[in-house]
Amino acid sequence: MFDKRSWIRLPRNVLVGRGVLSETADAVGELHLAGTPLIVTSPTPRRLAAESVAEQFDGCPMVTVETASFAEVKRVIDEAEDCEAGFLVGVGGGKVIDIAKMASDELGMGFVSVPTAASHDGIVSGRGSVPEGDTRHSVAAEPPLVVVADTGIVADAPWRLTTAGCADIISNYTAVKDWQLAHRLKNVEYSEYAGALSRMTAEMLVDNADSIRPGLEESAWLVIKALVSSGVAMSIAGSSRPASGAEHLISHQLDRIAPGTALHGHQVGVASVVTEYLHSGDMGRWQNVHDALGAIGAPTTAEELGHSPEQFVEAMTTAHEIRDRYTILGDGVSEEAAIEAATVTGVI
Ligand SMILES: NC(=O)C1=CN([C@@H]2O[C@H](COP(=O)(O)OP(=O)(O)OC[C@H]3O[C@@H](n4cnc5c(N)ncnc54)[C@H](OP(=O)(O)O)[C@@H]3O)[C@@H](O)[C@H]2O)C=CC1
Ligand SMILES: O=C(CO)COP(=O)(O)O
Ligand SMILES: [Zn+2]
Numbered sequence: 001m002f003d004k005r006s007w008i009r010l011p012r013n014v015l016v017g018r019g020v021l022s023e024t025a026d027a028v029g030e031l032h033l034a035g036t037p038l039i040v041t042s043p044t045p046r047r048l049a050a051e052s053v054a055e056q057f058d059g060c061p062m063v064t065v066e067t068a069s070f071a072e073v074k075r076v077i078d079e080a081e082d083c084e085a086g087f088l089v090g091v092g093g094g095k096v097i098d099i100a101k102m103a104s105d106e107l108g109m110g111f112v113s114v115p116t117a118a119s120h121d122g123i124v125s126g127r128g129s130v131p132e133g134d135t136r137h138s139v140a141a142e143p144p145l146v147v148v149a150d151t152g153i154v155a156d157a158p159w160r161l162t163t164a165g166c167a168d169i170i171s172n173y174t175a176v177k178d179w180q181l182a183h184r185l186k187n188v189e190y191s192e193y194a195g196a197l198s199r200m201t202a203e204m205l206v207d208n209a210d211s212i213r214p215g216l217e218e219s220a221w222l223v224i225k226a227l228v229s230s231g232v233a234m235s236i237a238g239s240s241r242p243a244s245g246a247e248h249l250i251s252h253q254l255d256r257i258a259p260g261t262a263l264h265g266h267q268v269g270v271a272s273v274v275t276e277y278l279h280s281g282d283m284g285r286w287q288n289v290h291d292a293l294g295a296i297g298a299p300t301t302a303e304e305l306g307h308s309p310e311q312f313v314e315a316m317t318t319a320h321e322i323r324d325r326y327t328i329l330g331d332g333v334s335e336e337a338a339i340e341a342a343t344v345t346g347v348i
Helices: 020-029 044-054 069-082 094-107 151-156 157-170 171-184 192-207 216-237 244-258 264-282 284-294 309-321 336-342
Strands: 012-015 037-041 063-065 087-092 108-113 146-150
Touching: 012 020, 012 216, 020 044, 020 087, 020 108, 020 146, 020 192, 037 044, 037 094, 044 063, 044 087, 044 108, 063 069, 063 108, 069 094, 087 216, 094 108, 146 151, 146 171, 146 216, 151 216, 157 171, 157 192, 157 216, 157 264, 157 284, 157 309, 171 264, 192 216, 192 284, 244 264, 244 309, 264 284, 264 336, 284 336, 309 336
Parallel strands: 012 146, 037 063, 037 087, 087 108, 108 146
Antiparallel strands: none
16 A cells, blocks of 8 residues: 655745845745744844844844753743744854754744854754754754845855855765665665755755855855755755765764864765765765865865864764664774775875
C-alpha cells in the first residue's frame, strides 16, 4: 500500500533586495497576522535594522538578546507573554533568528525572519539551533512566514559572516552525497527534489564565486538567494539532511571541543573538503571544494579555523556518535584514517 506523506512548510513572502527592510510591515500585513509583534534582536542589529522595523509597527516592544542560550529563549517567551504579542519578528544574525524561531515554536506563534547577515542557511529554514548540553545540531522549530533580507544591510555586514554563509552552501555537495549514501545503505528516505535543489544551489554559488566580493550588494544578493534556496530544500525534505551531512557532524563536534572558536559555515566548509575526500578519494573532487572555498576567501585549513590538528582529528573520529545520522563516517573512522584524510587534503 502506498503510504508516503509529506507536509512542506515554506515561507509565504520572501523579500530580498536593497531597502526591502522598509517593506517589512507591508509583507507581514498581507498575512493578516493578529496582534502586535515582539521584535527579538541583539545589540548591533538593533541599531542597524530593528529600530526601523519597530517604527513600522508603531513602536512595538523589543527584546534584546546577548547569547545563544535556552535562558534567552525563555526570556523571549516571558516577554512575549507579558506584552501579549501576536507574533515574533527576529532581526539579526543566526543567534537572534534561532532564538526567535524556537520561542515562536514554543509559543505557537507566527515567526518573521529579518536576517542582517548571510552567515548560514538557518535564516529561512524550520530548523533552530541553540546549544543545550552536548547538543549542537538543529532541531525542528517554527519556520518563518515572512523573510525580509535587505541586501544593503547584509552587504555591509562583516565579510567573514558572508563567507561563512557561502561555505555552508558549498558544503551541500557532501551533505547530499551523505544523504544518498544513507539512502542506499540504511534505507533512509531520500527526496530527489530536495537533493537536486540543494546541489544546484551549491553549483550556482560556486559558478558565481568570482563575483562574490566584499561590500558588493550583488554578492549579498547571490548569497541570500542561495541561503533561501537551501532552506527551501530543507523544508521540502522536512529535515536538515539536504544541507547537513558528515561535514556538519564534524563541525558540531568542534563546537563541543572548542566552543566559539570559528563560525559554523567556516567549520563545515573545511570539514567538507575532508569528507569529499572520504567519499571518493578523487583529488579532483575534494580539490574543487577546497578551491571554491579559497575563491571566496573562506578558510581551508584547521589552523585558519583556529583549531589544532589534534582537535580536528578528534572531531573527525568522534563525530559519528553525536546524532543518529548515517554518513560517510559510518560507525567511525580510525585515527589513522582521519589523519591521512586531513593530511592529504592539507586541512592539517
Ligand atoms: N538554524 C540553523 O540551521 C543554524 C543555526 N546556527 C546558529 O546561528 C548562530 C550563529 O549565527 P551567526 O550569524 O554566525 O552569529 P550571530 O548571530 O552571533 O552574529 C555574529 C555577529 O555579527 C553581528 N552582526 C549581525 N549582523 C550584523 C551586521 N549587519 N553588521 C555587523 N554586525 C552584525 C552580531 O552582533 P551582536 O553581537 O549584536 O549579536 C554578532 O556579533 C549560532 O547560535 C548557531 O547555533 C548555525 C548554523 C545553522
Ligand atoms: O546548519 C545546518 C544546515 O546548513 C543545519 O544542520 P544541523 O541539523 O546539522 O544543525
Ligand atoms: Zn549549516
